[in-house]
Amino acid sequence: MSPNLLVRSVPADTHAALVRRAASEGKSLQEYVLGLLQASADKPTMAEVMAEIESGLKATPNPALNTEEIVATIRAVRDA
Incomplete structure (x- = not known):
């Protein structure tokens, strides 16, 4: 039930x-x-999005992304 x-x-x-x-x-x-x-x-909360980003940054501390790619990634996770 x-x-x-x-x-x-x-x-x-x-x-x-x-x-x-x-x-x-x-x-x-x-x-x-x-x-x-x-x-x-x-829809994830902003806190959940930020936690996922922080987790990803810990796994890859120096991502080889430019600013536009980082913003696009944040938007994709937020809008998922």
Whole structure:
């Protein structure tokens, strides 16, 4: 059985907006909010991205990358 999550004290305007958006996508409120939660959980936080970068730098202390390649790598990890 999957765990359940209960969110209390949702402001009425927030609830109404979520209901409207769910309906516009042909989903139940539960399906819509679950999708939002999954998308949020799948995207790494900045702290997780930085930890992954630091781990990589420890494994390869002097990477042979230029600034553009480093920025591209950070963006790729962040957007994954």
